[in-house]
Amino acid sequence: MGKTADLTVVQKTIIDTLHKKGKPQxxxxxxxGCSQSAVSKHVNRKLSGRKKCGRKRCTTNRENRSLMRIVKQNPFKNLSELHKEWTEAGVKASRTTTHRRVKEFGYSCHIPLVKPLLNxxxxxxxxxxAKEKKNWTVAQWSFQMRASFVFHLEMKKGWRKGGEVHIPSCLKSNVKFPxxxxxxxxxxxxxxxxLCFLKTKVTAPVYQEILEHFVxxxxxxxxxxxxxxxQQDLAPAHTAKSTKSWLNDHGVGVLDWPANSPDLNPIENLWGIVxxxxxxxxxxxxxxxxxxxxxxxxxxxxQQCHKLITSMPRLIEAVIKAKGTPTKHWVHVQ
Structure with missing residues (x-):
């Protein structure tokens, strides 16, 4: 970022603000988040009063602010939708200009993290x-089998700035039963x-067939x-009386499990790797x-599976630190 032209609107604002406060370059x-030479060139250009070269910008600061409000209110709209809403407000700008302005605000397009809704x-x-399992060793976690379903869903991208990956407005809430x-x-x-590939709804009898032929x-x-x-989640097919009887009859012990907690099942991260x-x-x-x-x-x-299992004590600590809220360690698969 050696050239002033490479600086975003946000970076220029930060430079101007800190320069007025007398902060060193x-x-x-x-x-x-730029080079010192870029800061120096920006400051010197403003001090010299030299006008910026190039064609005059086709949108005003007021119009640009209106676009920023649209992005903030609708972070999951795609670029075409943002451009349409902006131009319908009376702004004459191309789709390329819309994209350029959004990037100048510091936004980039990403697939949002998906976290479970927890009451x-x-x-x-x-x-x-988590507190009950706090003192469990890696060896205790190792003698367990983890299982889960992975769902194929469409995930829309959303606009966010750097460092905003975990803020609520940039997250999507997943549904429990796709x-x-x-x-x-x-x-x-x-x-x-x-692996078991399924085309039918997972009822208790279907799940017991999976247990019989795969578990x-x-x-x-x-x-x-x-x-x-x-280790399994608390889906109805898993907690049905007939399923519990099947597990008991076949001598399969089941780990007690808190509801809506895929971030505590290492296989979810394995699906992310896949x-x-x-x-x-x-x-x-x-x-x-x-x-x-x-x-x-x-x-x-x-070795990859073992590495995920050894992370369980760290995940337990993260849940305790987060006071039961979703942790940052879960890779949700769409």
Missing amino acids: TFIAKEA HRQRQRRLTW QSVMIWGAMSSAGVGP LPSADQLFEDADLIF KRKMRNKRPKNADEVKANVKETWASIPP
């Missing part, structure tokens, strides 16, 4: 659960188990003769999607 450069009672239960379930998978510190073989593969402790590895793939149909998922899932080494 090295300090100003650090706060504005006070759920936060308290998460906090209590319309279509695609994949079920399980993992432990010893590695991943087989038990996975337990034999990953744990051999060791006792299995199973998605990142598949980011550059372009499957043409459902069969290719399944083949890509299977290939990527099979390529995950046991």
Whole structure:
């Protein structure tokens, strides 16, 4: 950022404000996120009173402020929608100009983090659960199998500034029961188990079929003769009386679990890793999607799973520190 022209409106404002306060240029450069030479050129240009070269801007400061209000009020609108609303207010500007102004405000477009909605009672239960597990060792966490479904949903991008990734207005709240379930998978510190692709709604009988044909073989593969402790969320199919009876009859112990807490299940982060590895793939149909998922899932080494399991004590500390609210450690998969 050596040139003054590279400075955003926000950076110029920071430089002008700190310069008036008599702050040194090295300090100003650090706060504005630019080079010292850029600060020097901007300050010297203002002192010399030299007019800025180039074509006159086609939008006024008042019109620019109106666009900033639109972005703040509608952070999940795409660029075309922002441009339409801005021009409908009487502003004559191209789509390119709209994009340029939004970037000058310091905004960039990102897929928002998705965090679960938690009421006070759920936060308290998460906090209590975390305190009960505070002294658990990595070894205790290792003798467990984690399982979850991953859902295929469309996620719209949203506008935010640097450092705003976790503020409430830049987050999306996930729904607990999306319309279509695609994949079920399980993992432990010893590695991943087989995948199950589903097209039907997950009822208690369907879930018990998954347990029969996937959980038990996975337990034999990953744990051999060791006792299995199973970790699952509190979906209705999981907590149904018939499912509880099935688990009890087959000697599968289930870890007690606070509601709406995917950030405490390491497999959620594993799904995030799978998605990142598949980011550059372009499957043409459902069969290719399944083949890509299977290939990527099979390529995950046991060391990666063990690393996720060893993070559990740190996650427990994060929940306690956050007083039961969602932590920053969860990678939600869409």
